[in-house]
Amino acid sequence: MTSLPTAANVAAAATRLAGHVRRTPVLRAEVDGRPLVLKLEHLQRSGSFKLRGALNALLAGEPPERVVTASGGNHGLGVATAAGILGVPAVVYVPSGVPESKAGRIEATGAKLIRHGDTYADAAAAARAEPGRYVHAYDDPVVVAGQGTVTAEVVEECPDVDAVVVAAGGGGLAAGTALAAGDRTVVTVEPTGCRAVHAALEAGAPVDVEIDSVAASALGATRIGDLPFAVLRARDAVPVLVADAEIVSAQERLWEEFRLRVEPAAAAPFAAWLAGRVPGDLPCLVLCGANS
Incomplete structure (x- = not known):
């Protein structure tokens, strides 16, 4: 397998991408009496972190x-x-x-x-x-390093965040998050019908999974990449599952509370947080895309 990327690779990617990508805003908020930070990556050029x-x-x-x-x-x-x-x-x-x-x-x-x-x-x-x-x-080290720049921006702007929560398909964003998060908890969220990361961490190796979810167009990888799996396993990422109904409800809540329109995959971290499945006193939820 290709050697694993590092935090230094993420830093190099941040320098490389400066001026080409948007530094998307963060929003500190309180919902249901609990604080959180939202990373508005759905405002990125092309509509997602990709x-x-x-x-x-x-x-x-x-x-x-x-x-x-x-x-x-x-x-x-x-x-x-x-x-x-x-x-x-x-x-x-x-x-x-x-x-x-x-x-x-x-x-x-x-x-x-x-x-x-x-x-x-x-x-x-x-x-x-x-x-x-x-x-x-x-499943490419330079792609993973590039995705890690999302969390690098979060850490720089909100150093008090103690967990970073991302939707996980094939694992690229999640792995990049793990590289850039420092000692913060990394939480990967998937629909119950798209559980490639969850199944791999449970099995101890990448495995094939069936795909059936409202978020399948973005999180529909049938198998986590070998490289992301190695990064996430080494980092002890926390896998969380959410139901499609919870994702749809979270989408609606993001619109009602903040007038943020995101695709189903991007609402998955908020769905997990609303359900009380996200650890940490001040987590950052990455809203990763808006290309419904």
């Missing part, structure tokens, strides 16, 4: 002549946006069930969109046959 990892991957070496990826939607949009910034042609494979809103936004960047198969794994297998620099959605 731009950070994609752009870091393309900036870490010589720009490729062509970039290829597979995605449930957000990563593809991040790669397509990053490629557009650098003037590199991009090809994005997506499962046939990708939301049309995400597919349309990918095509609007000028990238070539190819629908293939029923799952992310199907799309990824086809994408790997394409020539060009393949940017994995989560």
